[in-house]
Amino acid sequence: MIRPLRRAHFRVWCVLALVLPVAFAAAYRAIPRTVTSPLPVRAMPEARGPVVATIDRPAALYRLRGSAEVGYQLEVVLKRPLRSARVVVRAAANADDGDAVDRDAILGTLDARGLTRIDIGRERLDRFVLSDAIRGDIVDTLDFGSTSEEGSRP
Amino acid sequence: MSVHYRAVQWNRQKRIYDACIVGGIVAFLAVFVLAHRALHPEATTETVLIRGTATLALVMLHGILAIGPLARIDRRFLPFLYNRRHLGVAMFLVAAVHGVLSILQFHSLGDEFPLVSLFTSNTQYTSLADFPFQPLGFFALVILFFMAATSHDFWLANLSPRVWKTLHMFVYLAYALVVMHVMLGAAQRDSSPWLVGPLAAAMLGLVVLHVAAGRRETRFDAGSPSETPDEGFVDLCAIDDIPEDRAVTACLGDERIAVFRYDGKISAISNVCRHQNGPLGEGKVIDGCVTCPWHGFQYLPAEGRAPEPFTEKLETYDVRIDGDRVLVNPTPHPEGTARPPAVIRERDVPEERS
Ligand code: HEM
Ligand code: FES
Numbered sequence: 001m002i003r004p005l006r007r008a009h010f011r012v013w014c015v016l017a018l019v020l021p022v023a024f025a026a027a028y029r030a031i032p033r034t035v036t037s038p039l040p041v042r043a044m045p046e047a048r049g050p051v052v053a054t055i056d057r058p059a060a061l062y063r064l065r066g067s068a069e070v071g072y073q074l075e076v077v078l079k080r081p082l083r084s085a086r087v088v089v090r091a092a093a094n095a096d097d098g099d100a101v102d103r104d105a106i107l108g109t110l111d112a113r114g115l116t117r118i119d120i121g122r123e124r125l126d127r128f129v130l131s132d133a134i135r136g137d138i139v140d141t142l143d144f145g146s147t148s149e150e151g152s153r154p
Numbered sequence: 155m156s157v158h159y160r161a162v163q164w165n166r167q168k169r170i171y172d173a174c175i176v177g178g179i180v181a182f183l184a185v186f187v188l189a190h191r192a193l194h195p196e197a198t199t200e201t202v203l204i205r206g207t208a209t210l211a212l213v214m215l216h217g218i219l220a221i222g223p224l225a226r227i228d229r230r231f232l233p234f235l236y237n238r239r240h241l242g243v244a245m246f247l248v249a250a251v252h253g254v255l256s257i258l259q260f261h262s263l264g265d266e267f268p269l270v271s272l273f274t275s276n277t278q279y280t281s282l283a284d285f286p287f288q289p290l291g292f293f294a295l296v297i298l299f300f301m302a303a304t305s306h307d308f309w310l311a312n313l314s315p316r317v318w319k320t321l322h323m324f325v326y327l328a329y330a331l332v333v334m335h336v337m338l339g340a341a342q343r344d345s346s347p348w349l350v351g352p353l354a355a356a357m358l359g360l361v362v363l364h365v366a367a368g369r370r371e372t373r374f375d376a377g378s379p380s381e382t383p384d385e386g387f388v389d390l391c392a393i394d395d396i397p398e399d400r401a402v403t404a405c406l407g408d409e410r411i412a413v414f415r416y417d418g419k420i421s422a423i424s425n426v427c428r429h430q431n432g433p434l435g436e437g438k439v440i441d442g443c444v445t446c447p448w449h450g451f452q453y454l455p456a457e458g459r460a461p462e463p464f465t466e467k468l469e470t471y472d473v474r475i476d477g478d479r480v481l482v483n484p485t486p487h488p489e490g491t492a493r494p495p496a497v498i499r500e501r502d503v504p505e506e507r508s
Pocket of ligand 2: 447
């Protein structure tokens with residue numbers, strides 16, 4: 001290299017040595033941190049007994065837990081944050097319907113991310129509908145009665 | 155081969171180098187895709203490729219920028235320098251795959267033309283956390299494109315090495331843009347320490363390396379001998395300070411001079427190779443020709459020109475031997491002026507001490 005270019009390279013790197021770390025640090029400080037202040041924590045039941053059926057989707061893992069003795073529970077692990085502001089979980093009418101359970105009652109709502117457990121009582125339910133309570137459309141339908149991969153997604 | 159510019163030819167070493175580049179790219183992407191699949195099974199193929207090519211381009215860019223100062227500090231890095239341009243073009247191609255896939259994935263489904271959408275979909279220039287980071291990547295890619303497009307020896311010869319080297323300093327701007335593209339983009343959304351930590355370390359390493367190498371070079375230029383000139387001659391060193399077929403380099407006057415010892419003779423030529431301004435003084439005399447350590451251009455030391463049929467010419471300098479000392483006149487002769495070498499006589503060299 002010729003001398004003027006050597007000098008130019010050196011000067012450019014001296015400037016970068018000052019500017020780059022400052023810009024880097026500023027960008028680093030702007031990274032949103034997870035909130036650590038105490039948030040109202042939703043009371044969530046303990047896991048109830050063993051997993052009896054699983055449905056694995058790209059966005060979430062659904063598990064049915066429990067037994068007739070301890071009661072059943074729907075457990076939802078969201079792998080990606082929900083896109084809907086409010087997702088409610090209902091029991092869907094079973095084909096061999098005819099008992100006294102109110103199939104339309106809301107069993108629970110999902111948090112935007114993470115794990116949610118919803119107690120559903122001593123009677124095992126296999127079919128659930130997850131719907132967007134604001135837009136009114138169906139987010140997912142689950143059927144633990146058939147093979148775990150069945151159930152349609154709109 | 156034209157005598158107007160001398161392209162560095164394809165040879166075995168180059169093919170091995172290029173095979174290593176291609177093999178390295180394929181291996182990196184394969185490992186990245188497998189690891190990504192294991193850690194984030196929900197990610198789509200496009201996302202994995204966007205991230206894989208982005209990370210690879212970033213790694214390659216750091217390697218390319220480190221080769222220069224590393225080769226100045228330790229000669230063992232010289233082989234990497236030999237074909238750095240191929241590494242640069244490969245890095246541009248990898249970065250281009252990342253850029254094109256990103257534009258397709260994030261901007262091709264809207265009403266706007268994708269390149270317009272790139273600039274108009276986010277205009278929060280006053281926010282750091284939501285800064286439009288994609289245009290930074292775009293401008294970096296444009297610079298890398300021009301570097302890759304002008305990397306051929308044809309452009310080097312037509313633009314002159316000095317202009318070409320100056321233009322190629324824009325790669326430093328591209329580097330700064332890429333760092334901020336990552337810090338204001340992916341790092342704001344993915345707080346994983348695997349992105350920010352290594353990038354901080356690599357960036358600081360690169361800065362320290364360049365500043366250290368630059369300081370060494372400027373000190374060398376300032377500290378070269380400038381003893382009272384004797385009829386214009388400067389006492390450079392003892393004859394025995396110059397190993398056979400090698401040179402001692404010093405900055406006398408405005409530019410560095412390489413003083414070679416070969417075949418019982420001493421000649422002084424400009425240290426600046428006409429190809430890409432490589433440091434001739436760090437090369438060797440092979441078959442009577444000074445051979446540039448960067449890409450192997452050759453020059454006859456006493457003639458100040460490349461052997462026929464090549465046409466490159468260098469400034470030459472007068473050399474004198476006084477006792478066991480080598481004296482050099484820092485006033486250059488025009489390029490290609492033949493100067494008789496100083497001949498080392500038996501009694502000039504002190505008795506070998508065992
Ligand atoms: C047209 C030009 C470019 C566009 C539109 C673009 C777009 C993007 C986008 C959208 C992301 C975020 C991806 C994600 O979070 O999953 C990203 C990340 C990134 N980009 Fe670019 N980019 C461009 C050029 C470049 C260039 C030239 C480089 C480097 C040589 C680069 C290096 C990176 C890196 C290292 C990341 C972080 C990857 C990760 O770990 O997620 N980009 N880019
Ligand atoms: S041969 Fe390329 S710089 Fe000398």
